[in-house]
Amino acid sequence: MTTTLPGSATALDEHRERNADRAAIEAIEKRIADAGVEYIYYQAVTVTGRVIGKVVPAEHLLRNVEKGVHMHRTVMADFQVDRAGNLLGGGTQAAEFTALPDLDTFAVLPWDTSVARFFCRLYEPEHRLEIGGQPLTTDVRGNLLRLHKDFTARTGLELRSGCEPEMTWTGPGLEARHRPDDSPAYRVDLLEQSRPIYQKVISYAKALGFTMIEGDYEDPGQIELNWMFDHADLTADRLITYRQICRQVGRELGVKPSFMPKPATGMMGNGCHHNLSLWRGDENVLAEPGRRELHLTDIGMHALGGILTHAAASMAVMGPTVNSYKRYWDSGQFAPSQINWGMDNKTCTVRLSANGRLEFKLPDAMVNPYLSHAILLGAISDGLDNRIDPGAAQQGSSYDSRARFAPLPLNLGEALDSFSADRVVKDALGPELVELYYDYKADEWARFCGVVTDWEHMMYSEDTP
Template sequence: MDVNNVKWLNLQFTDLLGNLRQVVIKRRNDIKWFEELVRNGIGKLDGSSVPGFQDIYDSDMNLKPDPLTYAYLPWTEQPTARLICNVLYREESYAKDPRSNLEKALKNLLSRYVPYIGVEIEFFILKGINIVHNEEILNFSVNMESDELPINNNGYTYDWKGGYYIQPANDTLFKYRENLVTTLEKYFNIYVESHHHEVGIAGQSEVNIRYSDPLVTSDNFITFKQVAKMVGRDMGFIPIFMPKPIPIDNGSGLHMHISLYRDDENIFYDADDEYAMLSQTARYFIGGLIEHGRALSALVSPTVNSYRRLIPGYEAPVYLVWSRSNRSAAIRVPFYSRRYGGGRIEYRPPDPSCNLYIASAAVLAAGIDGINKKLDPGDPVDEDIYRMPQNKRVSMGIKTLPRDLWEALDELESDNKFLEGYLSRELIETYIELKRREYIYLVKYASTAEYKMYSSI
């Protein structure tokens, strides 16, 4: 890290809803100034202007940079570096700061376990999006532009849900993803394992980021979203991270791959397990995810739009069960062969609208609660649960995810004791309040589909 080569420092943090915010400060030609900045932070935040943070009469807050997140920004005209920050209040970690909450949770865990999380980031990349919103009639319309839409007749289109692994001549976004992953690796030291076109037409893509410490992975995810938008701006594309932008095509998930280590040993792995090379400890962890899965939904699928994704028929999880290699289950154990199987679980409900700092802390809390209480996840379900008759699901005791955000928030209000030590009470209560406001605001708008169906009644 050579701060002498930059003129400006971009101090970044995330709010409760996962939005990246920033302030740019002039770097001083004084190494002691920088050391003081990293040690104690800088008073540069009005907490009353960040939803859910502070009241106006008590709003002065500090940003404390993490020097390990230093990265040179390639898109600024003046030499500028970014630093991701924790939020401080009265010189202490702020109780509602998502990053500080995850950092504290990991410190509490390290005496027993070392967790790793990797993410599959799915998102749509459009050439344009035009939103017409009329507050007076409480209605809106959206027009999206993409060379890949089936309504186009340019020789490069596929039918809905036909985009999986298409080759570059038809994959109009290959060059965009190539520039994106090159920028991530060159400037931000983010290891990208793979990228490809996803099932959704109109430019759905997936980028897989290598597993790491959950704090690093969360930093990488928020960095990824910013880089995706900046690369898109330069190339004439608009990346969209909402979970379900197109009603009749697949939605976008943020599948979390989780493993747990102790003394440098993967305690999720068991070579003697015939089913999935998965240990009993991993099964208990899965039991915690199933036990608290409905409450977790408010944190990992946190928007009204999230629940348009969580419906049968689009490879999105609906049922709280686990299985090997089964993408209709909420918890999948990847198992391509005994050579490449075991040692990790894939938690499929999260989507890219979530605050990954909060989601990671909550998922670990649920899983560790399962280990501590030895929660039995039940038998794996090795069939297409979407096609399973309802009476069979009921007889097997299979729970479903909440139907909408309001129901998920109700579940979180009634089941959050497992989050103690992972997320603060202040964060949880404020988060629920903000999300209920969001739901109430959006539910009053009739969709264009509703007008089409009901206007002639």
């Protein structure tokens, strides 16, 4: 049963109205009963991509779909304290926020069917004058949902994406035995060695609604498992869920999954390429129906122009850690070295593939997908609005040429400078989220710059006289 909301209804009121859908609630109650669910995680995602939340006994479902759960807002920055001792995101006296579940994200965890989960959207608590019930501005997931909805309303287009999450697995029995001068990539024998891992990951992902499509072995311990592309919001949720699945499989098998972007010097980095397409209904508007040769429509060219124009400024999100930039320095390892595009050219930042999608290669395995997709929507909008020309496609290797766009930042400090100077990128996230993300990452960079590393000991500890 639904009610009519007053004209002064807040975003929180509207969400509660959606959650009053009796048919949807009864369907969830049936799934809870059928699976024997006893506990439910009400979860959200922080600026760094960490999953946070609360566990509640399942019998409180009706209360929680209306009231939600509450958490301290500094959790959105992982309760991180900066070098000066300040708690990022508002300090200890900051108000809590309300986390209200999206009913369509309910899922039973396949590794323990007594537990289920919801993704939540976050709101200011109702008692806060003037802003009570409004969306929490540092909610990365809620921001992407709102931004994408507005983009579709304005353009009639939908961003669809598929991610390629590379990661490294280490542990007993996973040592990759191959000649030093011989790549282990695509070796079925090494896939077979990893069979317990990919079987569990794929089976759990399928149980959680993924359409798993293919996977391969790429470098020592590096496995990539892919699923079907979809609406960008769903892809972001699935990437977060995929990481949770991998952590669970690691616990079960006694091995260690890592999304660290550059595990070791000379090894392939762990990327998370975003494969992008724009759809109007059932039509991908990046390509013209019936044309077989590689090409982009005008819409596709302008969208690409926006992506490339703002790529340097997006790097603080696409490569979000100090370690991320080791992946770009090690040229020849399929990571971009400059900002450009090409026709099925794997050395470029953006590759136009044979199936009419743009493969954006800057994001790495620790990217926050809600932030990356929000920035891509902002960049694409700017490209469409201003008909930005991406220039001619790169011919040959990118490692031997110059691009027409801003240079690729070579460390997190440079990336943060570019990030803070780009209006389009900042508008896609909003001022409060930009401030929180910048403060968190600037502190991370400062901490790294103040740490003495093993490399420095190797170089300098006995170098003089």
